[in-house]
Amino acid sequence: MTAEIAVEITGLKKSFGPLDVLKGIDLTVRSGDVVCIIGPSGSGKSTMLRCVNLLEEPNAGKIVVNGVELTDPEVDVDAARRTIGMVFQGFNLFSHLSVLNNLTVAQRKVLRRSEEESQRVALHNLERVGLSDKVNAMPAQLSGGQQQRVAIARALSMNPSVMLFDEPTSALDPELVGDVLGVMRQLADEGMTMLVVTHEMQFAREVADRVLFMDGGYVVEEGPAEQVIGAPTHERTKSFLARVLNPNHLD
Amino acid sequence: MALSKRQRAQTFRIAQYGLLVVIVVVLALIADWGEIQRAFFRLDIAAGMFPNAITTALKNTIVYTALGFVFGLVVGLVLALMKLSPVPPYRWIATIYIEFFRGIPALLVFIAISFGVPLAFQIQFDIYSTVMLALGIVGAAYMAETIRAGIQAVPKGQIEAARSLGMSQGRTTLTVVIPQAFRIILPPLTNELIMLTKDSSLIYIIGLAREQYELTKFGRETLSRSVSLTPILVIGLCYLIITLPLGHLSRHLEKRTGGKKIDTPESTGV
Numbered sequence: 244m245t246a247e248i249a250v251e252i253t254g255l256k257k258s259f260g261p262l263d264v265l266k267g268i269d270l271t272v273r274s275g276d277v278v279c280i281i282g283p284s285g286s287g288k289s290t291m292l293r294c295v296n297l298l299e300e301p302n303a304g305k306i307v308v309n310g311v312e313l314t315d316p317e318v319d320v321d322a323a324r325r326t327i328g329m330v331f332q333g334f335n336l337f338s339h340l341s342v343l344n345n346l347t348v349a350q351r352k353v354l355r356r357s358e359e360e361s362q363r364v365a366l367h368n369l370e371r372v373g374l375s376d377k378v379n380a381m382p383a384q385l386s387g388g389q390q391q392r393v394a395i396a397r398a399l400s401m402n403p404s405v406m407l408f409d410e411p412t413s414a415l416d417p418e419l420v421g422d423v424l425g426v427m428r429q430l431a432d433e434g435m436t437m438l439v440v441t442h443e444m445q446f447a448r449e450v451a452d453r454v455l456f457m458d459g460g461y462v463v464e465e466g467p468a469e470q471v472i473g474a475p476t477h478e479r480t481k482s483f484l485a486r487v488l489n490p491n492h493l494d
Numbered sequence: 495m496a497l498s499k500r501q502r503a504q505t506f507r508i509a510q511y512g513l514l515v516v517i518v519v520v521l522a523l524i525a526d527w528g529e530i531q532r533a534f535f536r537l538d539i540a541a542g543m544f545p546n547a548i549t550t551a552l553k554n555t556i557v558y559t560a561l562g563f564v565f566g567l568v569v570g571l572v573l574a575l576m577k578l579s580p581v582p583p584y585r586w587i588a589t590i591y592i593e594f595f596r597g598i599p600a601l602l603v604f605i606a607i608s609f610g611v612p613l614a615f616q617i618q619f620d621i622y623s624t625v626m627l628a629l630g631i632v633g634a635a636y637m638a639e640t641i642r643a644g645i646q647a648v649p650k651g652q653i654e655a656a657r658s659l660g661m662s663q664g665r666t667t668l669t670v671v672i673p674q675a676f677r678i679i680l681p682p683l684t685n686e687l688i689m690l691t692k693d694s695s696l697i698y699i700i701g702l703a704r705e706q707y708e709l710t711k712f713g714r715e716t717l718s719r720s721v722s723l724t725p726i727l728v729i730g731l732c733y734l735i736i737t738l739p740l741g742h743l744s745r746h747l748e749k750r751t752g753g754k755k756i757d758t759p760e761s762t763g764v
Contacts, residue, residue, distance in 0.1 A: 296658055325660035335655035339673050349659035352669060394655075401659060 248307075249274045249405050249436040250295060255304035257290055264290045266460035268304070274404075277437045279447035279468070282457035283483055288440045291457070292407050295438065296327045309404055325353060328398030332410040334390040336382040342369070342393050343378045346400045354401065361400075368396040372426050388419030392426055399430075406430065408439040444488060448472050456480045536722040543716055543728050550705060551712035552732050558694040558708055559736075561622060562629025563687055569630060570637030571672070577642050588638065595635035600693045604628040608700040621706055625697045633690050640686065644679035645671055684744035688737045709733060 250272040257265040264287045272278050280288045293299040295306060297313055297320050306313045311323050337345050346365035350356045356364070369375050372392035382390055391411055398406060408427065412420040424446050431437060431450050441447060447454050447468055454471040456464040456479075464471055464480045475481045497505065576588035595603065607628040612618050619627065648671050656666040676683075695710035702711055713729030 298654055298658060321657075321660050321662050324658055327658070329655075329658035331651060331655065333651050335649075335651035337652060337655065337670055337674075339670075339677060348669060349656070349661060352665055353660040397659070 247274050248272070249276070249309060250438065251305075251307040252291075252295070253305045255291065255294060255306065256302045257287075257294060257299060258302055264460055265294070265301075268460075268462060270455070270462070272405075272436060272438065274436050275434045276452045277431045277435075277439065277450055278453045278455060279451035280438065280440045280455045280457060281442070281444070281447060281472075281483075281487075282455075282463075286457040287460045288455075288457045289409050292409050292438055292440050295405075295407055296324050296329055298329075321353075325401055326404050328401060328403035328406040330391070330394050330398055330406065330408045330411050332413050334382075334387070334394045334414070336390055336394055336397070338382050340382075341378075342374070342380050342382070342385075345382070345393060346397050349397075350400055364400050364402075365396070368399045369393070371399065371429070372396045373422075386419060387415045388422045391415065391423045395423075395426055395430075405436045405438070408437065408441070410440050410442065412441070412443060442487065444472055444484070456483070458483070533723050534727050536720070536724040539716075539720050539722050539724040540728050543712075543725060547709075547712060547728060547732055551707050551709045551729075552735065554706060555691065555694055555708040555733075556736065557622075558625040558629065558697060559687070559691045561626035562633055562690050562694065565626045565630030566633030566637055566690070567683075569634035570641055573634060573638035574641035574645060575667070577638065578645060592635045592638050595632055596639075600628070600632045601696050601699065603632050604696045604699050607631070621697070621700065621702070624700060625694065628696070629690055629694060632693065633686060636686050636689070637683065640679050640682045641675060644675035647678050648674045681744045681748040684740055684747065688740050688744075691736050691740075692733065 248271055250270070252268055252270040255265055255268040255270075256263070266287075268287075268291055270278075270291075280292065282288045290299055294301050295308065295313075297306075301314060304314065308323060309326055312318060313320065313323055336342075337348065340348060343362065343365055346368065347358075347361040350361035350364060351358065354361075366375065366378070369378060372395055374389060374392055374396070377385060377389060377393070382393070385393065395411075411427070412423050415423065420443070424443060427437070427439070427446070428450055439447070439451070449468075451468045453466065454468045455462050456471055456475070456477070458479050464475060464477045471480065472484060475484055573588045573591060576584040577592070579585055579588075604624075607619065607624055652670050652674060653666055656670045657663070661669065694708055697708060698711040698714075702708075707715065709729050709732050713725045716725035717723070
């Protein structure tokens, strides 16, 4: 347990107007860890994830990623974001660019890589997600699952040290979920540090080193996947899991 | 005899067609076709207008319009970005500009650029600069609102994706937002191009040499030398040569982009 710390969140608070969404979150993620965040909608789990790369500005608290304090007002946010990959629920591929250009545009404009190098990196990452044959396709020509895998490859092309996944399979048809989870599982096996907001309990159970259950802006329960999902101790965790794992069950 | 609802509707429709036919026939009968032909369809006069109608007038109309459109597009883009700026004075300036130039006749702008500005600043514009400035200034006011609506119609997720890849706000605007905004607003922009094509005729106000004639001036000049309104008809058709394909292009683009509606102030009545 001497691995270096990738993400450290302390006392994170966030509100939208009068609505307090995060009421004090503490979280430490070691390099190479896969942390899954589960919880009912409105519990603040997506907001928490979006604070980690400052897509949402925290109201209070401290966020340190790879030794850089993002909440320092003097920090270069754009530089910090380069090392943090983000995958969205709605894919958000650039609709006016081909798959290849989706993967190369930020490499060239942000990392100043050459055309050849950025293409080489892009092709390598497309291969990792199994979509080498879609290099020249436009996003609209791809299925949701393919778009999400391209989005993962796009994030990987920046060589991030941390990957954030915000409900990556929630907008997918059920039969396409498996491909995306497969890619994520492979990433986890390769040792990527991952924070995953998800409703896929099976995935969390098998892949996550740690699971967080959030509700009402707090982390209610935290621990190894087997413990949080398999044998939850808190009442709210139990009732949430009962409903998710057994949707037909009536209270 | 009681008619069913369907039969009543059918009878009513037949009556409408009948009325239409009667109106057309009556008009055709009372019209003096010989006089109409002398007034509008003198082939000899029409033939005499060519090739200058095309080689000078139509060409100049296209050149003047293109100059004004390009200049207006650039200014309009700057105004749109100013209007969306977090800096309040930028927004005020853009709003005042748009409201002012959208609210006055384009002819006034042409007069101001042709006569007022040279007097005030001791500079003399050639015809190309004049038409570019005057048409562009007016066009920018309209295009700014369209471009602003287009920028706002770009999904927020596209911006978040760009920012999360480390792009700065400026880089995001240039690389992601503006290219996508222009895709969205191509149909309304085409309509503004049609409008500018017609407004380019206002350049007559500065007094044109023969080789500078655009379509309307050329038509009026021919008209004053003939006893027939034929030149007006020819000129009208020449405008349609430009505007009909543009209108067609606009509808085609609208279909291609899925007819996505964006709310410009015109369409929402704001």
